Amino acid sequence: MNTQPKRRFSLLFAPLLGACLLAGCGDGRSADDLRTDSKSQQTQEKRAREVADAWHGSAATAAWSRGYYPLGDTPQPPASGWHSEADKWAFESGTIVRSGKLPTTAITRGKVEWRSGSTLIRPVVDPNWAYQSFAHYSSKGPRLTVTGVKLGETTIATTRGTATVPAWLFTLDGYDAPLKQVAVSPSELPKPPIGRAGHGSAGGLWQVTRLTGTSADGRSLTVRSGHGACDDGPVVKVLETDESVVLYGSVKGARSGPCTAEMLQPKVKVELRQPLAHRVVLDALTAQPVPYGT
Known part of the structure; x- marks a missing residue:
């Protein structure tokens, strides 16, 4: 086999490779650019x-380490799942309306409880504010309708592990399981x-x-x-x-x-x-x- 062409290629390629390593060939950057990037x-x-x-x-x-900081979404879909892709889209886009007015509440404090047994008292938000946090639009097309609300609880991932927290349970038209919205506010950073x-x-x-x-x-x-x-x-x-x-x-x-x-x-x-x-x-x-x- 004649290896001469390969040897010629190697001899030509080696200095080019060395020049590229010095000058940064291949990405358009000079040696000064590489030094700047490194710095x-x-x-x-x-x-x-x-x-x-x-x-x-x-x-x-x-x-x-003592605070309550969620690591999960505070609005939680019904545990039974969505009936259709249209309902899922309505939830994800915030196309949610309510049938009538929601009640206000006199409850102002709620308890966050971790599996370790640690607890923390945090302010409870009004159900109307909680509703507005996930219901952004009332446009035409697929939508969900809230028909009522009551206070319950849910679990959520936090920086201190899974915690049980107060939650507003919003009844949705056509669903047996509620849409849950965490009812307590996070600690201040x-x-x-x-x-x-x-x-x-x-x-x-x-x-x-x-x-x-x-x-x-x-x-x-x-x-x-x-x-x-x-x-x-x-x-x-x-x-x-x-x-x-x-x-x-x-x-x-x-x-x-x-x-x-x-x-x-x-x-x-x-x-x-x-x-x-x-x-x-x-x-x-x-x-x-x-x-x-x-």
Whole structure:
């Protein structure tokens, strides 16, 4: 077999490969771009470590461990399931109306109880406010109709494990099982022990704004992170400690030049080395806990 053509190719390819490794061939980035990216990543990681260190053993961590913070959706569909895709769509879009007025309540406090036996008293929201939290539209087309409400209870995932909480049970026309809405408000988020990162000092950090889900085994999170219209989307990295999970968001493929002023927040899945358990999820840019839901 004649190997000469292959040898010529290798001799030609080797210096090209070396030049690409130095200059960043393949993604359009120069060596200066790569050095800038590396410096930005180091700055982001440093900020994440500063946030984790500040929260370690702090009063904010103690307050977080004593609070009630849901990790599940507070409006819960009927246990029997939806009768049709149209009803499911109506619930998810908030196309829900009520038949007549809902009563007000004199109940102002309710008890959150965890499986560990720990309890916490929290304010109970009025059923009309609870209704408005999931009923946003009354447009034509598929809709659900609330015909009544009473106080009951439900279970929900929280940062301290599963808890039994007071819930408003809304009767739906045509359904035997109620639509449940958690009736107690979450605890106030603790004040971070460290301030927001200064402008221009965070290595291109973007805020991770919302936690939208956790996997059943606690080893992955789904979050919303911001980016603009002139980049290739968000990147979310994680720094884990025994007490916290610090998320630091950035963008990839940012391009210069004219760009529409818009803020996009797609969902991003983040893998963890250890189950989340009772650790607080923090945003590196703001140093605040990342809240669940909307």
